[in-house]
Amino acid sequence: MRVKRYIVNALPEAVSMIRTDLGKDAVILETKEIKVGGFMGMFRKKRMEVIAAVESGASKQGGTELPQRKPSPEVNAVVEQILQTAQRSSAAAAVMEPPAQPDPPVSDKRMEREQFIINEIRDLREYMVKLSRQQSDLHALSEPMLALKERLQEQELDSEWIDKLIEALSESEKSADRVYDRVELWGEAKHMLEEWLQPYNNAEISRDARVVHFVGPTGVGKTTTIAKLAAEQTIKRGRNVGFITSDTYRIAAVDQLRTYANILNVPLEVVFSPMDLPKAYKGLSDRDLILMDTAGRNFRSELHVSEVISLLQSNEPNETVLVLSLTGKTADMAIIAERFSKYGIQKVLFTKLDETTVYGAIMNLILKYGLHPTYLASGQNVPDDIERFKAGKYVELLLGDAEHE
Incomplete structure (x- = not known):
């Protein structure tokens, strides 16, 4: 033995x-x-x-x-x-355990x-x-269905959404009484995913908001993104824009935004604590729109999140946009999204689209936390490398070309 x-x-x-x-x-x-x-x-x-x-x-x-x-x-x-x-x-x-009584308890x-x-x-x-x-x-899935599932797994789409999509596509095949080829399957998947995203499509920064705060981890490109949006609002919409920055932790962060402010001819106010905000707002009282840059911190920590939230107080119509980089880990982005969603932050802007080929995190965060994507940013060119989020274009990135997957 x-x-x-x-x-x-x-x-x-x-x-x-x-x-x-x-x-x-x-x-x-x-x-x-x-x-x-x-x-x-x-x-x-x-x-x-x-x-x-x-x-x-x-x-x-x-x-x-x-x-x-x-x-x-x-x-x-x-x-x-x-x-x-x-x-x-x-x-x-x-x-091995002899009874002490005739009928002992176990x-x-x-x-x-x-x-x-x-x-x-x-x-x-x-x-x-x-x-x-x-x-x-x-064993029950067709070759095109297996290829689609593999593509979505590579894109790091959560298994929950992959299974839901595969099930819906299988039901569609049954209704049509045939098996889709790759092109047909990709087209049907694109249609379904766009339907899922429809409630979150065409989100934008509120036109009624006079103060817009940008929050997010360090290194996601908040400052450059703010400069792009300021240029868009100034050049394309003719609005008078002002800057506020509370990013006094990062070396040269204030200088970076000041450089953009000088180029765009936009006034800049620096705040070190919530007590400095009234003075900053007063200094920008003639501005139509104020864009506020906040410090990037370790937002896996609830303490750091609450510190930033304390700076987002304003009597003016305002809203907050969460900025996330697509080069970050999906799990880390999910934790940060969860932290900020507790405070009612629902709008998100994704950066560094040009530095990745994996796009599943966008849909994961949208569907799980109900976030509304506003813009996709790619590159450092101001104001060109930014565009409004469009569900159809995003789904094309997510699925890729059926002929080459």
């Missing part, structure tokens, strides 16, 4: 390893929770110790194929073996162990059923 010991995070992980190493005839002899690692007895992590064995003459069959819609006989066999092991463990515990420790095994078995069944469904769905 071959006996092997495994240290894993959870039982399903061990089952996969056991089947690979020992084959489908292996049985689990014992499972228990242990603690490993740490330093001088502290900071130890909980792990599962699993003891498995197989008869020496048993054949090794790892079972590489995932089950279909229902768990395969091999998976059921493993689960049944675990159940049998649990029963044997309970029986052994009963033998010990708390034994009950905990049995409940732990039952929970692990339930988790294992759910895990296997999930894998079965995924594999079955994968």
Whole structure:
């Protein structure tokens, strides 16, 4: 008999390893929770110790194929073996613990162990059923559908939206009683995604807002973006624009905005705290529109978010725009969007479009947090490298060319 010991995070992980190493005839002899690692007895992590064995003459069959819609006989066999092991463990515990009374109650420790095994078995069944469904769905998809799914995964679109789109496209194929080719499928996907984005399309900075605040992490290009928008408002709309900056943390940040202000002939006020704001507003009382630059901070921190929010106080009609760079990590952008959405900030402007080929984060943030995209900025040219967000053009970037994907 071959006996092997495994240290894993959870039982399903061990089952996969056991089947690979020992084959489908292996049985689990014992499972228990242990603690490993740490330093001088502290900071130890909980792990599962699993003891498995197989008869020496048993054949090794790892079972590489995932089950279909229902768990395969091999998976059921493993689960049944675990159940049998649990029963044997309970029986052994009963033998090793002689009763002090004719009919003793089951010990708390034994009950905990049995409940732990039952929970692990339930988790294992759910895990296997999930894998079965995924594999079955994968086999059911056509080649164009698989290609579309792969494209959206590469674009880092959340699996929630990918699955929803694939399901909707599959229903569309059923209604049409045929399988779409690549061009047809891409066209239908484009139409559906544009419908999803329709409630958030054509957002813009409110024409009624006299003060517009721009917030966002450091390095996303807020200052350059403000200069682009100021040029657009001054040249194309003939409005008198003024600048306020509170970005006194970053070296040369004030000088950068002052340079743009001199080029555009726009007055600039610098504030160091919320107490300086009334004076700044008074100095720009003749301006039609005031664009305020705020300091880029680590907005994964609630404290830094609240510090910036304290600067966004104004008796004038105002709104705030969150600025995010498309070169940032999707997970980090999601955390920042969540932080600011708590304060009612719903408009977003994405920068550095020219520095990435991955666009899924835009849709993820729009659909999850209800953000309204206003502009897409790309490059450093003022005022050219900025344009209004258009759902149709964005979806084309997201899907790419059907012929070349």
